[in-house]
Amino acid sequence: MAREFQRGHKAKISDLTPGTDLYVGVQIAAPGLTFDISCFGLDANEQLSDDRYFIFFNQPKSPEESIQLLGAQSGDTESFRVTLDRIPANIHRLSFTATIDGAGQMSQVGPGYIRIVAGGEEVVRYAFNGSEFSTERAVMLGDFYLKDVWRFAAIGQGFDGGLDALLKNFGGEVAEEPPAAQQPQGAAPSFAPPAQATAPAPAFGAPQAPQMPQAPQAPQPAPSFGAPAAQAPAPQQNPQMHSAPTIVAPMTPHGGTVPPPAPPSPYGQPPQQPQYGQVPGQMPGQVPQPGAPSPYGQQVPPPYGQQPPGMPPQGGFPQGVPQGAPQAGAGLQAALQPYRETPTGQRWTPQNQQLMRVDLTMGGTPVLARQGSMVMYQGKVDFSYKGAGFAGRIVGNATGQEMQLMRCSGRGQIFLAEDGSHLHSIELQGDGICVSAENVLAFDESLQHEVRRIEGHGIPGGALFTMMFQGTGTVIVKTHGVPVVLPVTPTTFADCNAVVAWSAASQVILSSQVRLRRNAYPGHSGETINLQFRGAPGNFIVVQPYEV
Numbered sequence: 001m002a003r004e005f006q007r008g009h010k011a012k013i014s015d016l017t018p019g020t021d022l023y024v025g026v027q028i029a030a031p032g033l034t035f036d037i038s039c040f041g042l043d044a045n046e047q048l049s050d051d052r053y054f055i056f057f058n059q060p061k062s063p064e065e066s067i068q069l070l071g072a073q074s075g076d077t078e079s080f081r082v083t084l085d086r087i088p089a090n091i092h093r094l095s096f097t098a099t100i101d102g103a104g105q106m107s108q109v110g111p112g113y114i115r116i117v118a119g120g121e122e123v124v125r126y127a128f129n130g131s132e133f134s135t136e137r138a139v140m141l142g143d144f145y146l147k148d149v150w151r152f153a154a155i156g157q158g159f160d161g162g163l164d165a166l167l168k169n170f171g172g173e174v175a176e177e178p179p180a181a182q183q184p185q186g187a188a189p190s191f192a193p194p195a196q197a198t199a200p201a202p203a204f205g206a207p208q209a210p211q212m213p214q215a216p217q218a219p220q221p222a223p224s225f226g227a228p229a230a231q232a233p234a235p236q237q238n239p240q241m242h243s244a245p246t247i248v249a250p251m252t253p254h255g256g257t258v259p260p261p262a263p264p265s266p267y268g269q270p271p272q273q274p275q276y277g278q279v280p281g282q283m284p285g286q287v288p289q290p291g292a293p294s295p296y297g298q299q300v301p302p303p304y305g306q307q308p309p310g311m312p313p314q315g316g317f318p319q320g321v322p323q324g325a326p327q328a329g330a331g332l333q334a335a336l337q338p339y340r341e342t343p344t345g346q347r348w349t350p351q352n353q354q355l356m357r358v359d360l361t362m363g364g365t366p367v368l369a370r371q372g373s374m375v376m377y378q379g380k381v382d383f384s385y386k387g388a389g390f391a392g393r394i395v396g397n398a399t400g401q402e403m404q405l406m407r408c409s410g411r412g413q414i415f416l417a418e419d420g421s422h423l424h425s426i427e428l429q430g431d432g433i434c435v436s437a438e439n440v441l442a443f444d445e446s447l448q449h450e451v452r453r454i455e456g457h458g459i460p461g462g463a464l465f466t467m468m469f470q471g472t473g474t475v476i477v478k479t480h481g482v483p484v485v486l487p488v489t490p491t492t493f494a495d496c497n498a499v500v501a502w503s504a505a506s507q508v509i510l511s512s513q514v515r516l517r518r519n520a521y522p523g524h525s526g527e528t529i530n531l532q533f534r535g536a537p538g539n540f541i542v543v544q545p546y547e548v
Contacts, residue, residue, distance in 0.1 A: 002115070005126040007156040008347050008363030012149055012429060013084065017118035020084040020150075021225035024096060025076035026141060028112040030130070033104045036163070037078035039067055040170050042093040047171035053091060055080070067094065076115075081225060084150050093145040095155075095170070095345070099138040099163045106133035106158055114141040116152065119225070126154035137162035140345050147427075156362070157345045169343070348425045348474050356416045356423045356476055358408075358442070365473075366409035369416055369442035379412020403437050403467075407445070416442055421478035432470040432504030435477055439500045439544075444473030468504055477501060480546035488539035493530045497547040506535040 003016065013020075026037050041053025041062065048054060053062050060069035066086035070079040082094065096114060100106070107130045115125040126142055133139065136158025143153045159165040342351050347362040358367055360381065368386055386405040408414055417423070418441055426433060434452060443449070452468040469475050479500055486492065488506050502508070509532045533541055 002122040003124045005124055005154040006364055007126070007128070007132070007154055007361075009126070010151055010153040010427070010429070011124070012151050013144070014149060015429075016116065016123045016152065019118040019225075021118075022082045022084065023070075023117035023225060024080040024082055024114065024142075025074065025117065026078050026096060026098065026112070026114050027076050028098050028109055029077060030104065030109040033108060034101045035077065036099045036101050038097050038099070039069075039080055040093075040095045040097065041067060041087075041091045042095060042170060043090055044092045045171075046093055048167070049171070050090070064088065077112075082144065083225075084144070093143055095143050096141050097138060097166055098141060099166060104137070106130060106136040106139055109133070114154075124152060126156070128156055132156060133158050135160050138166045140166075143345065153346070155345045157343075348476070350423060350425065351415065353422050354417050354420050356425070356441070357413055358416065359413050360408065361411045361413075363444070366407050366445045367414070367442055368405045368445050369408055369414075370418060370440070371404045371406045373416045373418045373441055374406075374408075375415040375417050377412055377414040379410065381408060381410040381412040381414060383408055403440060416476070418478060421480060422482060424477050424479065424483070425474050426477055426501075427474050428469065428472060430470075430472055432468055433475070433501055434466045434468045434504055434506075434508075435475065435501040436499070437467045439477050439479065440467060441476040441478045443469060443475035447471045447473040447475060470504070477542075479542075479544040481544055483542050483544045485540050485542050487537070488533045488535045488541060490534060492533045492541065494533065494541055494543055495547060496531050498543050498545075499531060500542040500544050502533060502541040503535065503539040506533050506539040506541070508533055 038056040068081040109130040139158040140155040386407040
């Protein structure tokens with residue numbers, strides 16, 4: 001039975017089907033409108049760095065044919081064949097989009113959907129209609145994305161600018177068509193009767209059904225690929241794929257220049273060293289791949305208001321421009337470009353290491369955040385007090401795991417931060433994680449949370465406490481500095497004041513190194529009480545370079 005997704009829902013592909021050779025169908029229609037349905041193959045920075053992976057009507061397949069455009073069939077306006085185990089390692093996301101060809105708005109569309117079919121059986125469907133949109137002319141419907149394993153997300157995010165805005169969001173640009181040459185005006189034609197037809201008028205006849213070509217022979221994967229109604233793949237298109245007037249290329253900053261390099265770091269660190277949590281979808285502690293670009297994919301500019309190196313000093317404003325007037329030209333655009341908002345079509349999006357953006361229009365559930373953590377917001381957002389109740393206050397006061405929360409609901413985007421702490425999003429898919437309440441910034445209201453007791457001996461009260469989160473949703477964890485994720489082994493010990501989080505399946509034991517002989521002498525090491533972690537392979541702990 002197919003799972004029904006709502007906007008913002010996500011799931012692992014392996015939880016939906018064991019197959020990797022999938023059929024993706026899109027159904028979208030509106031009176032008097034035509035739609036172009038495409039697939040963008042994006043890199044780890046969610047940019048279209050290789051235009052061969054822009055799959056549309058004039059480029060119906062990728063070079064290795066892991067993504068193929070099949071055409072309309074089985075009631076779908078457009079369909080694709082996606083073979084996940086053949087997608088190259090540099091492609092981390094497949095975004096399926098629909099754009100209006102001509103005038104119109106997405107609010108005019110009727111009921112539609114994007115669905116995944118494996119072996120001829122539908123496994124998931126995200127349904128939408130025009131009431132979810134307004135003036136948009138392009139919309140991202142759903143994504144396959146790689147986050148340790150391939151997953152699917154229902155997006156439903158629109159763009160007013162149509163295909164141009166969609167391409168710019170993915171780091172591409174559309175080449176302008178050359179103007180058509182003017183036809184020379186000739187003499188006005190003189191009167192002449194029409195030429196006599198030499199052939200008789202055609203008789204009535206129904207059009208012949210188009211003959212489908214033979215499908216190419218291919219090895220059968222398990223489970224085998226199959227559309228809802230088995231039909232042969234679309235005919236091979238012209239192999240000259242790049243003859244279309246729409247050319248996608250990596251977008252350069254405004255003015256064609258790259259911001260100058262950053263001044264040396266005050267702490268002696270390389271200014272462009274990749275930082276933890278900078279790439280969307282990266283798990284805590286994951287080491288960036290060699291050669292990964294610096295944050296935002298651009299060089300860090302000089303301090304705001306200063307001229308790039310090599311330019312004559314002119315102060316904070318150009319000469320001849322009164323103070324308070326907006327600065328024009330490519331210099332200001334290049335200086336501000338690295339700091340612009342970063343929308344990715346996800347519910348939670350890191351803007352930088354210390355700022356997190358949450359889109360309340362996706363997911364349909366409110367967010368619980370630490371009181372006072374809101375930096376700014378856009379749209380219609382309601383903030384209300386979230387109390388823990390009498391029992392919750394008693395437990396929080398007794399365990400030290402009390403959180404002062406606010407409930408954020410409505411339709412808009414909120415930006416959250418606190419004390420410049422590093423922020424990391426952890427997505428839960430039915431599993432659990434233990435996090436100290438001191439390190440929690442925000443989380444989806446759909447997650448269940450409770451105080452868990454850590455049994456042990458050697459300290460007053462004989463126990464420590466932590467918060468455990470379970471369910472499906474995202475929790476935002478804040479740390480002092482860049483954390484490290486370590487696997488749990490039988491000999492893993494950590495300072496209880498430096499541990500940020502650990503997997504809920506880990507066994508935690510309070511370990512004391514107090515010895516009578518050691519205490520017979522004055523002074524101690526300061527490391528007499530630690531947490532020992534045990535568990536099966538796959539369990540982990542997260543430690544920050546700071547002690548509370």
